[in-house]
Amino acid sequence: MSTDPNEKTITPVATLSALPLKSFSRGESYASADNRVADAIGLTQIGATYSEVPPGKSGCPYHVHHGVDEMFVILEGQGRYRFGGATYEVQAGDVLGAPHGRAEFAHKLTNTGATPLKYLAISSVATNDVLEYPDSGKLMAVSDFGTDAEGFHFIGRANSACGYWDDEPDSAD
Template identity: 50%
Template structure:
């Protein structure tokens, strides 16, 4: 008989994976939604050390995000403004353009701990206003973090629609 489904996850016992780890991008995460076998609701538990951030300033085109600060504090960059946040605050990051770009930075002296809850789109586009990049990605294959499609680029390197296609007469 297979293992029994456990609908309860104790965050203090969750196994954390080292995620970002370059310069000031560093986080440790537990993919709560995957652990609880959620199919249309994403959730990650994230820990970020003082002076670090988990990800670049970004905005999703297909996934809303909500961040719930559990411990610590920091700066929430959102749409060109910065908000001081602390434990107990709930942050919104709706789908949109650069006016909804967001990034959470640990400016405190203790580990910043939070949940990121998101709608789960099959395909999403993410913009990165600070670097002028975009990312197109599909949902990861069930049971892994590997995506079927992931492309990061810049608009100025875009190809024409029929680039590489045989546009000759087919008669």
């Protein structure tokens, strides 16, 4: 047994219904209550978040990750999965994929039922990631993604790009 006071105690079993949920809402379209269950059971190389989304809401905007694959396991409820140019009606028992890397893999899950949509979002882990938001034309670059660490976080628009050498001092000086 370790005597290191910084060593994390791992509990390898979590009951989803007993996890404390962190709630958020934004405007009329977005709301969710979540728990990063992977953290609760000591995982560091696989991400997993348990989410409950109220009727008529989505947990996040239409987006695609450039460094993280995602999979959603629908546990309860029903919804609409927008993936690329298609939409899919989903329900308990369905498994949804969201590969990384291309705009046509952008995705969004919306609760279309009368009860909370409950699902497990499972992902690969990448410390750094770039996300595209095709509906709004935004990009997000992050380090320490999915952690509580204070890393780099930038959100901007692709149409406000600048050149690599813009505003840099002359390197010949």
